[in-house]
Amino acid sequence: MTAATTTVRSEGFSSTLTDIGIVTRRNLVRVVRNPRLILFSTVQPIMFLVLFNYVFGGALSFGGPIAAAGNYINWLIPGILVQSATFGSQGTAIGLTEDLQAGVIDRFRSLPMSRSAVLAGRTLADIARLAFVLALMLIVGFFMGWSPTTGAGEIVAAYLVAVGFGYAMSWVMATIGLAVKSAEVAQIVAFLPLFPLVFASSVFVPVETMPDWLAAFAEHQPITAITNAIRGLTLGGLETGDLVAALAWIVGITAVFAPFAIRMYRRASD
Secondary structure, three states: OOOOOOOOOOOOHHHHHHHHHHHHHHHHHHHHOOHHHHHHHHHHHHHHHHHHHHHHHHHHOOOHHHHHOOOHHHHHHHHHHHHHHHHHOHHHHHHHHHHHHHOHHHHHHHOOOOHHHHHHHHHHHHHHHHHHHHHHHHHHHHHOOOOOOOOHHHHHHHHHHHHHHHHHHHHHHHHHHHHHOOHHHHHHHHHHHHHHHHHOOOOOOOHHHOOHHHHHHHHOOHHHHHHHHHHHHHHOOOOHHHHHHHHHHHHHHHHHHHHHHHHHHHHHHO
């Protein structure tokens, strides 16, 4: 006759923070040991920056808000930061599904650790990687002629807004990863909604240049709100409404998808 064993989970606040720290460190170590991941995470946004600036910049710099920005690179950098944060968040869905397929998540579920720590640790590690990529984008932008007209405080604030949006989107991707449970499917499912959101926005061109029906959509979606706030912080003329809208989207997305993803994980663990 064998006695049944039960796993006592650590759900206290301090224990949860410890568990989150351990999982975050584990994921960061994996990133450091896989330099190709960092390399390819930076190649794509740099390619977008170079191609859009040098291929389309000359044609788009005449008149309108882009001319008012001084040159196309000044207009483009805020958009590229948001695009990089958006597409970079897909790594959360892909990494999470790879852990699911490899059985790593099952091992975590069997340990006496907070169930929210697995997802929180994953998103924090991914946002640390994204923060590095976005900082590199700013450095590359300076070498390409980006010349913000505001002070260092505003530039740091713009950078933090982009990082915050990437963190919010990581929770969306965590939800997708838990739902599909396949890295290949997660990549496709995550990309489909992100592609129209990024390109039907003010990332690359002013919303005013779009047809009315598309402009109405572009004006009222999160990518445009975040991009407008970052442009205001780096080029001056920030409107309070743009910053409030950007922060509201970041807080709102996180408040909806973080609890939802954690609830999905807990249900799968029961």
